[in-house]
Amino acid sequence: MNKILEVKNLTVMFGETYVVDNVSFDLEPGKVLALVGESGSGKTMTALAMLDLLPRSADHKKGEIWFNEQNIFDLDPECMRKIRGNKIAMMFQEPFTALNPVMRVGKQITEAIDAHQRRSHDEKEGRLNELMERVKLPRAIAMSYPHELSGGMRQRIMLAMALSCSPDILILDEPTTALDVSIQKHVLDLIKQIQETEQFAMLFITHDFSVVNMIADDVCVMKEGFVVEKGPKDEVLKTPKVQYTKHLISCIPRLGDKRGRLPG
Amino acid sequence: MIELKNVKKYFHPRRGIFSSDGDSVKAVDGVSFTVPRGKTFGLVGESGCGKSTIAKLIVGILEPDSGEIKCQGNTDIVFQDPFSSLNPRMTIGDIVGEPLFISGQKRNEIKAGVKRMLSVVKLRSAECIDKYPHQFSGGERQRIAIARSLVRKPHILVLDEPVSSLDVSIQAGILNLLKDIQEEMYLTYVFITHDLRVAEFMSDAMGVMKEGTLVEVASPREIYSSPKDGYTRQLLDSIPKL
Ligand SMILES: Nc1ncnc2c1ncn2[C@@H]1O[C@H](COP(=O)(O)OP(=O)(O)OP(=O)(O)O)[C@@H](O)[C@H]1O
Ligand SMILES: Nc1ncnc2c1ncn2[C@@H]1O[C@H](COP(=O)(O)OP(=O)(O)OP(=O)(O)O)[C@@H](O)[C@H]1O
Ligand SMILES: [Mg+2]
Ligand SMILES: [Mg+2]
Numbered sequence: 001m002n003k004i005l006e007v008k009n010l011t012v013m014f015g016e017t018y019v020v021d022n023v024s025f026d027l028e029p030g031k032v033l034a035l036v037g038e039s040g041s042g043k044t045m046t047a048l049a050m051l052d053l054l055p056r057s058a059d060h061k062k063g064e065i066w067f068n069e070q071n072i073f074d075l076d077p078e079c080m081r082k083i084r085g086n087k088i089a090m091m092f093q094e095p096f097t098a099l100n101p102v103m104r105v106g107k108q109i110t111e112a113i114d115a116h117q118r119r120s121h122d123e124k125e126g127r128l129n130e131l132m133e134r135v136k137l138p139r140a141i142a143m144s145y146p147h148e149l150s151g152g153m154r155q156r157i158m159l160a161m162a163l164s165c166s167p168d169i170l171i172l173d174e175p176t177t178a179l180d181v182s183i184q185k186h187v188l189d190l191i192k193q194i195q196e197t198e199q200f201a202m203l204f205i206t207h208d209f210s211v212v213n214m215i216a217d218d219v220c221v222m223k224e225g226f227v228v229e230k231g232p233k234d235e236v237l238k239t240p241k242v243q244y245t246k247h248l249i250s251c252i253p254r255l256g257d258k259r260g261r262l263p264g
Numbered sequence: 265m266i267e268l269k270n271v272k273k274y275f276h277p278r279r280g281i282f283s284s285d286g287d288s289v290k291a292v293d294g295v296s297f298t299v300p301r302g303k304t305f306g307l308v309g310e311s312g313c314g315k316s317t318i319a320k321l322i323v324g325i326l327e328p329d330s331g332e333i334k335c336q337g338n339t340d341i342v343f344q345d346p347f348s349s350l351n352p353r354m355t356i357g358d359i360v361g362e363p364l365f366i367s368g369q370k371r372n373e374i375k376a377g378v379k380r381m382l383s384v385v386k387l388r389s390a391e392c393i394d395k396y397p398h399q400f401s402g403g404e405r406q407r408i409a410i411a412r413s414l415v416r417k418p419h420i421l422v423l424d425e426p427v428s429s430l431d432v433s434i435q436a437g438i439l440n441l442l443k444d445i446q447e448e449m450y451l452t453y454v455f456i457t458h459d460l461r462v463a464e465f466m467s468d469a470m471g472v473m474k475e476g477t478l479v480e481v482a483s484p485r486e487i488y489s490s491p492k493d494g495y496t497r498q499l500l501d502s503i504p505k506l
Contacts, residue, residue: 014399017391038431039403057399093402093429096345148277151344151425152311152458174402177428178344180310180458182502207403207431248432 003066004029004201005050005088005169010063012045012054012225020045021225022063027169027201032192034212034233035205036248037222043205044093046222047171050203051090052080067169086116089167093174093205095154099146105157106132106142112164131160134190136183151178159187166198173205188214209249213237221245266299266322266420266452271331273317291317293476294331299469301336301419302446304453306467306484308460308499313473315456316344319422322454337419337452344424344456346409350397356382356408357393363416381411384441386434402429410438414445422454427462439465460503464488472496 005027012020020042027033035043048054050065052072065072067088072080092098100108109131110124119127132139135156146154155178162170172191176184192215195202204215212219212233219236221229221244229242240246273292291314299305307315320326323339343349350359357378364374382389385407397405406429413421423442427435439462445451455466463470464484472480472493479493491497 036431039407039429039434040401044401055398094345094347097347144277148275150312150316156311174429178311178425178458180308180499181460182498183311184458185502207429209432 002028006064006066007046007050008064008066010046010049010065011061012042012049012058013060014058018225019058020049023222023225023227024063025220025227025230027203029168029201030195030199031217032195032202032204032215034216034219035203035222036207036209036212036219038248039207040224041222042225043222044173047090047173047203047205050169050171051084051088053084082116085112085167086165087167088169088171089162089165090171091158091162091173091175093177095151095158095178096146098158099154101146104143104145105149105154109142109157109161109164112161116165127164131164134163134194135160136186136190152180152183155179156187159191163194167200169201169203170195171203171205174207175204176206176211184211185214191215209237221248265301265334265336266305266454267332267334268298268318268322269296269332271295271318271321271333272329273314273321273326274329290476292321292328295473295476295478296331297469297471297478297481299452299454301452302450303468304446304455304466306463306470307454307456307473308458308463308470309473310495310499311458314476315473316424318473319344319424319454319456322420322422335420339420339422340413340416340418341422342409342413342424342426344428346405347397347402349409350405352397355394355396356400359397359408360412360415363412377415381415384414385411386437387411403431403434406430407434407438414441417449418451420452420454422456424456425458426455428458435462442466460488460499472499 003026007023007025010020010023023046025033037043054061106128109128113119113124113127128142129139132142137153137156141153155175159175176187179187206212216233219231219233220227223244229236229245236245240249271292272294275289275291295318297305309315319341321328321333323341360381361374361378364377378393379389382392387404387407410426427438446453457463467484469481470484470487471478474495480487480496487496491500
């Protein structure tokens with residue numbers, strides 16, 4: 001197995017509270033690991049740790065994150081800046097807060113390219129066109145400001161930004177929550193397709209098991225900061241070992257079963 | 265009751281300082297529907313079709329260019345993007361308790377009300393009330409926004425993708441709760457979602473939107489058993505199967 005990133009015994013604390021507790025997993029090139037779990041279980045904090053972007057108030061962190069034979073926690077800020085957005089890219093959970101409100105979204109994408117690569121103006125324009133097409137947005141949308149876009153459009157702009165530098169590792173935090181099923185399917189197919197050609201490793205954070213089914217190779221289930229179950233997708237979905245995973249899968253509403261109440 | 269009659273809202277993008285090039289965006293282009301008191305109208309449709317714009321028109325954040333919007337009673341909204349709608353300088357206790365404070369309730373009543381509502385959205389109130397919005401996860405912020413709106417007890421509540429980042433178990437709890445409160449207090453909901461399963465569960469009537477217009481309005485049963493519009497069919501076909 002050739003790992004590109006290795007998370008070893010990651011622990012994150014805010015004061016006395018453990019929000020990530022002894023979490024370990026590996027990412028492999030060309031593979032998708034889905035990180036699932038209930039709201040507040042520590043998924044986003046795990047991802048932020050991989051970019052060394054934990055909030056300053058997370059005063060205790062332990063463990064190691066190995067990337068290219070380096071422990072991310074030992075790197076100086078300058079080295080980390082070169083990796084972030086370039087080698088390891090992340091699409092954040094809340095697109096509105098992650099976008100600059102006073103800059104056109106197309107410019108934000110080309111600036112993301114500028115930050116890491118020397119490209120001519122024409123090359124950047126070409127890349128921008130390609131990215132807009134990939135996320136199924138008309139080119140004219142690049143001229144808009146974030147507040148002029150719908151929730152799903154902003155989400156796709158964030159995805160284009162994350163893809164802009166062809167990263168080795170792509171972290172997507174709830175990337176399709178604002179997308180209707182048909183665009184969601186398109187975006188997931190597209191991510192899969194780009195991934196198959198570029199062979200990057202992916203950490204896909206979601207709360208939705210039907211999305212897991214569509215995209216993941218392996219699954220890691222989190223609860224209250226712990227990993228409670230880990231394994232190949234088919235195993236985890238078909239024969240979940242832990243009660244918690246079974247429960248999450250059983251709660252998925254299906255069309256047509258008009259129940260008065262949902263099991264919760 | 266909510267009544268929309270031929271409502272239009274266009275946006276005119278201004279590209280340069282003086283020029284206004286680019287076509288205007290017909291975000292809402294002649295939409296009419298009525299939601300009787302105590303009922304839920306589900307609104308689905310592709311990204312960018314105008315759902316959030318309708319939400320903002322109903323609660324009066326945006327003014328329609330033409331058409332008529334009538335709402336009986338006070339309105340409130342749970343925004344699609346919870347973080348930007350929570351005041352970053354207020355604690356959760358204050359955010360959720362503010363409507364009670366404004367209505368003149370006593371301190372201990374406010375405290376009890378806040379505690380009750382936080383536990384209803386499955387947040388541990390003792391750990392939460394003194395924290396600020398940035399100290400919460402995405403789904404927790406979504407629940408804080410819902411709690412605040414329910415404390416307000418509006419007659420009309422517009423929910424814009426309120427459970428999109430919640431796992432199914434918490435989602436189920438909140439959807440059940442919304443239904444309970446609706447029955448108890450006879451609230452009127454407009455429920456925007458991209459999840460057809462959720463729309464079916466919540467709605468008495470549903471509207472399918474496309475490019476600023478409603479292409480289909482019917483009960484969820486009718487829409488799912490015999491979708492008339494091609495776009496509705498396409499949406500139904502792409503529901504992931506597990
Ligand atoms: N700045 C902070 N200070 C204190 N606690 C925090 C802070 N940020 C997050 N937390 C807490 O850490 C826990 C894990 O948060 P995280 O954002 O990783 O959850 P998540 O699994 O991504 O949830 P969601 O699905 O709702 O986004 C949560 O209980 C949250 O309240
Ligand atoms: N303030 C604004 N200025 C200019 N255009 C806007 C503005 N707000 C919305 N729009 C445009 O109006 C259209 C409808 O946007 P809206 O936010 O209502 O979509 P939506 O149906 O909620 O989509 P989503 O499911 O992605 O959230 C989009 O094309 C959007 O770009
Ligand atoms: Mg999160
Ligand atoms: Mg919207």
